[in-house]
Amino acid sequence: MTAFDGISFRQMGFGDLDRVMEIEREIYDFPWTRGNFGDSIESGYRCIVMERGGFMAGYGVMMDVLDEAHLLNLSVAKNWQGMGMGRKLLENFMGIAKRESLKFFYLEVRLSNSVALKLYESAGFREIAVRPNYYPAATGREAARLMGAEI
Numbered sequence: 584m585t586a587f588d589g590i591s592f593r594q595m596g597f598g599d600l601d602r603v604m605e606i607e608r609e610i611y612d613f614p615w616t617r618g619n620f621g622d623s624i625e626s627g628y629r630c631i632v633m634e635r636g637g638f639m640a641g642y643g644v645m646m647d648v649l650d651e652a653h654l655l656n657l658s659v660a661k662n663w664q665g666m667g668m669g670r671k672l673l674e675n676f677m678g679i680a681k682r683e684s685l686k687f688f689y690l691e692v693r694l695s696n697s698v699a700l701k702l703y704e705s706a707g708f709r710e711i712a713v714r715p716n717y718y719p720a721a722t723g724r725e726a727a728r729l730m731g732a733e734i
């Protein structure tokens with residue numbers, strides 16, 4: 584058995600939102616709301632659940648605009664972090680973008696989020712700009728690093 588046996592991806596539905604919100608509150612100081620996920624599903628964004636052995640290990644949300652993909656959310660449940668699952672989830676979104684012939688992939692990450700930053704850099708993303716005051720933070724607001732990769 585490889586480390587990734589049993590991983591599968593599927594569309595997120597409204598029935599997933601109890602567990603999604605549980606994970607969201609567990610891993611973020613400023614979680615998305617249930618409404619944010621509901622709106623994303625209704626808007627036709629690519630809302631994907633990653634399962635391992637039948638349990639939700641993570642999820643993400645990607646929006647396509649013309650020939651660009653924009654990753655809005657990438658999340659791995661606390662007990663699954665650091666095991667390669669985030670990379671698998673990101674690769675899944677990059678694979679979708681490639682299949683859809685999108686040309687560029689964008690995402691934002693908090694300046695302080697060194698784990699996510701390392702993941703994105705190792706996946707080929709580069710900094711494009713810093714957006715000041717982008718995220719809420721305990722101390723006021725925090726800047727985002729806008730990152731991009733050609734697909």
Ligand SMILES: CC(C)(COP(=O)(O)OP(=O)(O)OC[C@H]1O[C@@H](n2cnc3c(N)ncnc32)[C@H](O)[C@@H]1OP(=O)(O)O)[C@@H](O)C(=O)NCCC(=O)NCCS
Nearest residue numbers: 610657658659664665666667668669670692698699701702
């Ligand atoms: C960021 C996140 C999606 C990464 O997923 P993950 O499953 O924990 O990460 P992976 O095990 O796939 O590791 C991918 C890379 O991240 C980096 N990384 C992972 N855990 C790390 C840690 N504890 N310290 C430093 N770097 C780490 C490494 O570069 C790693 O690659 P490597 O194993 O080849 O060295 C996940 O930790 C998460 O959901 N965090 C909370 C929410 C969040 O910050 N989301 C991103 C918002 S932009």
